[in-house]
Amino acid sequence: MSSYKLRYFDGRGRAEMIRLCLAATGANYEDIRMNFEQWTKFKPSTIAGHMPILEVDGKQLAEADAIAKFVGREHGLAGEGNWEMAQIDMIFGICTDLRKELFETHFEKDEKVKAEKIEKLKKEVLPKFLDIFEKILESNGKGDRFLVGSSVTVADIVVFDVLDLAASKGLVDFKEHPKMDCFKKKVAELPRIAEYLKLRPNSNM
Template sequence: MSCFSSDPVSYKLYYFNGKGRAEVIRLILSAAGKEFQDIRFEFDKWPEHKPKTPQGMLPYFEFDDVTLPQSNAINRYLAEKYGMFGKNLWERTMIDVIYETGLDLREKMVEAMFEKDEGKKAELFDKLGSEIVPKYLGLFDGFLDKKTNENMFFVGNSVTIADLLVFHLLDGLLQKTPTLLDNHPKLTKNHEKVAEIPGIKKWLEKRPSTEF
């Protein structure tokens, strides 16, 4: 069966037992109402599975006779396939601007999370809370500045991968700081609208509770 068929027989997503770089893939598929096999590996099982992966890393994604590595390539492919990547060149460009901004924030969050030196780790987390996260909340607010309560998606009038990546990042931050968005009403509304999408609401209710 061709990878250009309307829908594959099945989707299989391979990742660690966590949200991480696979969660936006899960959110896209959930928003689109698509079933998928969510195949998870504990860290101690990774060495034996690593040689079987397309690039020696996770996540990767399988459907029909296709195996796709690279989470952001998978995200963009699925977003394009299921109408979450804009309706024209300008919308896709703005989605990419917001998406890449979100990736910049994620990089700083991951840096702090995986720092091995405890002293430096504490410094990185302090800087995240006092400088970096507030800066990015301001940037995301700016993208929503001219939106109305009836249409609080970042680009256009429906959910895109820009909304889903920001939702995922804020979801993790809100678990640690529930008051994070108290002074960000438009960003709060965006977060709520994404969470209300039926497929995403269903996913959030059933997904495993994990450390990351």
């Protein structure tokens, strides 16, 4: 069995969906949370010069989406056939767009601009993405519990992660999207995910 080491800062960021994917598989891994000084020393030895990084039996894999999909393929959470895998790729791309909006707002330094961005997230951005995710959920011909196919995939986990992050900031209201609220709760209640959520460190972002 492969040995995994996941390296990132002490926060959710781009690594949290990977931690959730690893948790969902039950895989053993070392969750290495680095401070800035440690990262500065480690950075020259990395492939791409940024984290997260997954070390698999001593070999490095960079880019969060690639890592999450690799974990999914290794542990049966990557969908069945080219169509389901393409759907998963699509969902990852949509989540990247939403995560970018969330991160840009979080790290905005101008307080007035930040307040405007928060309002836009609440009233326009999040409702738009919830509509998209709900359409994908409803279009799954194998049931409306999961986004792709008839069992959990990394697509469900990455959508859960980005919605969970938005919800933790008070940015999302599920009142108009009860199916997505139900979806989020179902993923959170998956036994291994529930155990991880119960034990994970508190983090601002």
